[in-house]
Amino acid sequence: MTGKATRKKANLRDVAAAAGVSVATVSRVMNSPEAVSQATRKKVQGAMDSLRFMPSAAARAISTGRTRFVGALVPTLDNAIFARYLSRLESQLGKHRLSLIVSTTDGVPETEVEKARTLVDIGAEALIVSGVTHDAALYELIDRGEIPAMATSCFDPGFALPTIGYDNAAAALSALTHLSSLGHSRISVIHGPTETNDRTGTRVEALRRQPGGAELMFHLEPLSIEGGCNGVQRVMEARPDTTAILCMSDVQATGALYELQRRGIAVPAQVSLMGIDDLPGSAHTSPGLTTVHLPVSQMGIVAADALSSWLEAQTLPEPVLLESRLVVRDSTGRPA
Amino acid sequence: MTGKATRKKANLRDVAAAAGVSVATVSRVMNSPEAVSQATRKKVQGAMDSLRFMPSAAARAISTGRTRFVGALVPTLDNAIFARYLSRLESQLGKHRLSLIVSTTDGVPETEVEKARTLVDIGAEALIVSGVTHDAALYELIDRGEIPAMATSCFDPGFALPTIGYDNAAAALSALTHLSSLGHSRISVIHGPTETNDRTGTRVEALRRQPGGAELMFHLEPLSIEGGCNGVQRVMEARPDTTAILCMSDVQATGALYELQRRGIAVPAQVSLMGIDDLPGSAHTSPGLTTVHLPVSQMGIVAADALSSWLEAQTLPEPVLLESRLVVRDSTGRPA
DNA sequence: ATGGTTGATGAAACCGGTTACATGTGTCAA
């Protein structure tokens, strides 16, 4: 043993002692180097290096009151739509010197609260949740801790939290309109859980209220590739004369496409297929998937900026509505 | 204004004063309630509620020396293989009352270091990185901070960090063997970047060294669906008589399948197709994708447990080798 | 009655940074 290598970690006072300066000076070297003379700065940095000094995040946090990280709660990582969103959110937060912690809720409100509590418990300065359906305990937590919190993936100016997202009803309707305008009337809808996922709920509800919505046939399936496969199976059992299948997510649409191919049903010649999301892969399927592009990258950017100014300047964010956009590719056509 | 609602946040001393007890007692109510009498516990909890007390994570961290969260660095979230892994890692860490922070590196070593630095800076107690190729600065950081760190997705007992993962060379070879045993000899390989991704590098290298490996034709493409599409295009230009395409990832294989379908090339009748990973969707494509299953869920569990005991009991984890498994589905067959 | 335990609680030190304020030195204008 060298007799000094395995000592306990050096702290700022050790560095100060080694450099022959005060703790304040060491602190300054880290936080406002320009306020320290060249000579002492060198001395201090030398001491830091030889003592292998690493500042304690907790100690800094306790005196500044800032931890510089925020938490995001999403239903799952197992859907490329969240990957896109989170990746932008993270990079944009980074520009504000903020880090992101992601927690998954499986779409279960109780799990969401639990995860939110953990996030706050380890020091998250703010929370970003998905959608507007949450357990009451989440609001209590946010309220009690006075935690800045916002909701994404939807738009609702009346919601308790600022929302940043798109109009899910409009997205669903623009998809339906596309199919209708092509001449489809026997349309089947495959969608994920609506109870716990208000984004899906809003989309389905919009279709139901639509004039002529009564003719639509709805099938609830898990929000996965497999769910999309099963959905097609049920569509074909329930209504074999369906000319178009509208999936409320690209993941399910991808599964649906697989199943249609497996059954030898030509897309779009025999059945037209649509999704909503516009995943990176959706442009490359064969045929290319017609879908509604959701501006999740932009959502990440806007959310990051809004949150940052909330934390820095206490400015409560305004709700933001981002436009979705119909993307017509090759999976839809006129009915046979 | 009520005159008290908007006051600054209550701390433990405020609670103690309100409850007429000492700070130690309040602390005990939170951490070892059984050591406090029923009566005082009630009193303290009442004071906590009426003052809307929320303990400060930073303050706790500074005295316990624990932040209870660890960081994981992955190349991207945009690949379902990581979603699977991270989801298990997170849930298993949760069982040890540890939280997970995920950062993405885009597969760039410099970005990785930067992100790692940020993670440590905000208090991560340990790091989990992917693979064995890293910037020297990462090791310095780990070394200097004495940060427990391990590497996943590969197995190398000789590596500086404990590794928990699978044998990438074996995975690639078992795929190749499957194709060879079916009678394929004109095989094209589509793979992602090998320079920055050692997992891919190891797989490709294993194929190159294989007796008869010289007959293989390799194509480097981005690790994405689109990359898979492009790969097929290049395969068909370079070697139209190819009877089997082996992709080093299921993402690329999925793209390849799309492109083959688009070109009207029957799988597996005209060309056999294989991937490596076994994504959730791979079982449902049409035809089902033959691939090599990588035990990423188990990897998440093992990594979480190992890291936890490292942190709790200072036991340096042993490297762990997890078995991959060939999954034969319908995208491979004898050459025409 | 007495010494030894056990159980509940409090006082104060401690963790490792940041920062308000004080101090000391040198420069420059009046």
Next chain:
DNA sequence: TTGACACATGTAACCGGTTTCATCAACCAT
């Protein structure tokens, strides 16, 4: 020569928890 002022640095309080050790009352066996 002196006062104003900028600049570099030090002192010590402070942030909000945890934890050690001391204290004191109640209980029990001898």
